[in-house]
Amino acid sequence: MRREALRRLLGLLRKEFLQIGRDSSALAIAFLLPSILLLLFGYGVSLDAKAVPIALVAEHPDPIAASFMGKFAHSPYFRPQRFLTLESAQKAFAAGRVEGIVLLRSDFGRKVFRGGARIGVIVNGVDANTARLVEGYVQNVAANWLEARARSEGLPSPSLIRADVRVWFNPALASRNYLVPGLMAINMTLTGALLTALVVAREWERGTMEALMATPVRMREILFTKLFPYYVLGMGGMAVSWAMAVWLFGVPFKGSLFVLFATTSLFLLATLVMGLLISSIARNQFLAAQIAIVVTFLPAFILSGFIFDLGSMPAAIRLITYLFAARYFVAILQTIFLAGDIWSVILPNAAALLAMSVLLLAAARFLARKRLD
Amino acid sequence: MARAIFALLLKELLAVLKDKKSRFVLIGPPLIQLFIFGYAATFDLGRIPIAVYDADRSVPSRDLVARFAGSPSFRLVAALKSARRIPELIDSRQAAAALLIDPRFSRDLLQGRRGPIELTVDGRNSNTALLTLGYANEVIADFERDWGKSRGDPPPAAEIVPRAWYNPNLISRLFFVPGLVATLTQVVVLLVVGLSVARERETGTFDQLLVTPLGQLDILIGKGLPGLLIGGFEASLIIIAAVGWFDVPLRGGLFPLYLGLVLFALAVTGIGLMISSLAATQQQALLGAFLFMVPSITLSGFATPIANMPPTVQYLTLLNPLRYFLVVVRGVFLEGAGLGALWQQYWPMALIGLLTLSAAGWLFRRRIY
Structure with a gap:
């Protein structure tokens, strides 16, 4: 059987x-x-946004603004394009040619010395994940620039905390x-x-x-x-x-x-x-x-x-x-x-x-x- | 002739809708999926489990811990007494991140140096890890700002004022729910038409259909319309649910949306009929449907942006009707886009539909064995 x-x-x-x-x-x-x-x-x-096209607008193009914007050219995360006015940048943004706008008002150079300068960042919120990543990248560029500026002028570091970040298992993320x-x-x-x-x-x-x-x-x-x-x-x-x-x-x-x-x-x-x-x-x-x-x-x-x-x-x-x-x-x-x-x-x-x-x-x-x- | 086409259409609709199980499979799951996926498909992290070891135990360090615990993005899962348990908690995924506050934290902070902390993140999911780091940076930046202010430091040299257009709170549900309108419609249309010719081939009734007085075009219409009708009906239900239940704003008009829907459904119908008439058995048709559906969803920009793909793959996505319809749906819903802005999306879908439908009609007669 x-x-x-x-x-x-x-x-x-x-x-x-x-x-x-x-x-x-x-x-x-x-x-x-x-x-x-x-x-x-x-x-x-891939979820890793690289070479994001971004519009840079400086209302008053002085050396300080130029030094700030120069940082974007060296970042692998951005492909910066200069625009002369906010209107032209917004047009490119609405047409989807750039994913975000970084705006320096005309008083940027003056206020950086006194403190309280504001950097305007506009992102396209439709893709919220990418928008958040782009925001984070801009934060990083700005923080690095401020740090470098403080060091070159002998000022105390602008950040109060030194965070030592470790990413386990996938360090390159x-x-x-x-x-x-x-x-x-x-x-x-x-x-x-x-x-x-x-x-x-x-x-x-x-x-x-x-x-x-x-x-x-x-x-x-x-x-x-x-x-x-x-x-x-x-x-x-x-x-x-x-x-x-x-x-x-x-x-x-x-x-x-x-x-x-x-x-x-x-x-x-x-x-x-x-x-x-x-x-x-x-x-x-x-x-x-x-x-x-x-x-x-x-x-x-x-x-x-x-x-x-x-x-x-x-x-x-x-x-x-x-x-x-x-x-x-x-x-x-x-x-x-x-x-x-x-x-x-x-x-x-x-x-x-x-x-x-x-x-x-x-x-x-x-x-x-x-x-x- | 119109009566004959109508009879074929009726027969096709009956073939799909008469069976109770089949009717349920077509109507029920897409709606259930909308509700489940509408909540599940999100990149917004909340309640990230974090373990904390505060070796400093001072006023500022407690303040920092309290900020992490109080943030809606984090959930304190363990307050550790030593750093030894950190690897174990992260390995076993009980914590996605660990914050270690150095014993010199408050001393350095009060002496004007930068207070050291250590942040460990589980990188197994790289996107989650990146977002976790972003949220942690926000909490730390808040702490720095308030601590600096309370000490009477001058305001920081510059700060970022972020603003997000179309979706100010960056809720990813507003991105994914309109996307689901497109993907679920594609699944339904493909299910209805994808197996229809193959089923008749397998049972032998397709040869009978070919010897009736119906022409190629008539068969095409009779086989294609059910997909369009059922898909359009289903899409309408999903659109109503998106607006009524998920509170996705519908800023544009219905006409640009439905024009896109019809063109998209036609393109998918053409692809489905093409697969169906190439296949000799239903298993082959199913394989074909999958070979189309899976890449078309992954390479559409539904979950991951097309801009992140390598250039060659980006060119490949131009063949994908879903890619265009996703832009239409999201554009109409969130940006209030009109016909002029979306024209670039309409004509490729129309072209794909035209080509695939003619190919399918041609294949009806040519492929008989």
């Missing part, structure tokens, strides 16, 4: 692998999609180093759920599920053979992503490959079963595809901590993020890559993934009974 079961299992597995091999789109989802996404993100997406590991989690969500969402639905839609039910194959064997080949594909996709992250993008990998392998397996299990679950609820490919898109990609993008900070979300939304496996995996990946095997992050998140897989598996097992309706 056991040998019989093993033969059945191997036969089903062979069929699944053949089916994957014949339809190149499954292979494309597993390997091509992650590679393209990583390339796009690795090269294309390169956004690529945190976006790429997070993206790997999104990739795996996509491939995992998409691949399996269609497989069971396809059997129902084509009527082969009923044929399968008439055979002595057990339901848990069907589930296993639907999961295993796609697990192999998903791990392959992960290996490709890892190699690209480390060798192509130079993201530091501080943790161990074993921990990466183990946590990826847990995460893949959870997402693959999620796909199966969608598949057995929908029972047709069209619907399964719709649900898979709606419950995988966008939540993984927005609710996982991949780009948007989880701690800043309202409490109710933060509760919802616990429902998505991507959240745990993003935390694990960012830590393994940039900080190393830090168990206080990895263990709780891995435990959550495990619990999620077990629950989803039980639900899938319950839904996928041999039953016609």
Whole structure:
């Protein structure tokens, strides 16, 4: 009997692998999609604003104003353009040719000596994040200029506090180093759920599920053979992503490959079963595809901590993020890559993934009974 | 002929809307997503967990700590007795930043030297780290200003007076919610039309459709209009919610907004139909839809600015209809932009729509196997 079961299992597995091999789109989802996404993100997406076009206006162009504005030319963050009047600068600003305006009133040179000079900064608030970064960069340029001026004139430093700033794990603050590991989690969500969402639905839609039910194959064997080949594909996709992250993008990998392998397996299990679950609820490919898109990609993008900070979300939304496996995996990946095997992050998140897989598996097992309706 | 097209249109709408599950999937999740993402998609940091070790324990150092604890941007998670626990708290992400006040802080400050402090930030998320540093600098600058004033120092030589146009409080929700109007509309339209031809190909009914008296254009209209109708309906719901619920100001007119919406929906419909008619199975169509949707959202300026991308990638974004519609939506909502200012966004979408729709119509007949 056991040998019989093993033969059945191997036969089903062979069929699944053949089916994957014949339809190149499954292979494309597993390997091509992650590679393209990583390339796009690795090269294309960055939150680091550099060479921001900015308008400089000095109402009274004296040497002091010139020295202040000269600082902008040396900053890698700005591409300054001089304007003679505020009106012309505002016109360029409204047309979107510059992202901000720095304005020195005519009394700037005089007031700097007495104290209380004001530097006007206008930014475009539509993109609030960039606006805030630009404001911060201008602050830095101004602070450096004041510091240098005070030193050259033998005055006491204008700042009262000497802040020694250390940024751990990513000293250069390169956004690529945190976006790429997070993206790997999104990739795996996509491939995992998409691949399996269609497989069971396809059997129902084509009527082969009923044929399968008439055979002595057990339901848990069907589930296993639907999961295993796609697990192999998903791990392959992960290996490709890892190699690209480390060798192509130079993201530091501080943790161990074993921990990466183990946590990826847990995460893949959870997402693959999620796909199966969608598949057995929908029972047709069209619907399964719709649900898979709606419950995988966008939540993984927005609710996982991949780009948007989880701690800043309202409490109710933060509760919802616990429902998505991507959240745990993003935390694990960012830590393994940039900080190393830090168990206080990895263990709780891995435990959550495990619990999620077990629950989803039980639900899938319950839904996928041999039953016609 | 008009009756035949209408019949096809009706059949397409029924195919999508008759099934209860499918109807729910189309109407429900986009609205639910709007509400969840409307709150979740934000770069505004609040309540950043910070750990503090005050080794000085003086009046000024306590004042500085109190300013961090009282700021809405920070939340004091630990008042430490030594610097030893800082690595552990940051490693485990219990604290995103740690402030260490040097024991010489008050002495140096009172003697006119700069009081030393140490600020450690978790750089795993570089954007959060940058913003955290910005907020910390604001708190420190406030402290310096008030401390200098109380000591009778002359006012600082110069200070910055920042002002943000269109969004004075820099609330990133005002940036993301209009963006969601565009991205969610794209998802809905792509879902409706992206699989429609592929489904008929897979079940074999598309060949039947081709031998009916309906011409290529008629099939195109019948297959494309449902996406436009459902997408337009959904977008209207989202626009109402953006204004009514999220209080996003709608400063411009509805006409520039809807002109952009129609052109955008046409372009996405064309792309969806093209993918759909290239695919032989629904799985292939789904893959195609994803291969378009994911890059189009990431390379649109929805979450990260196009200006930060390398030049070659910036050229690539010119092919992306979402890029143009995002400018239209944000322009009309926040800047009150009119037709004249947005003309540069309208014609590329119209061009993309024209090209992709004709390609799709051509592919209906050419690709049969």
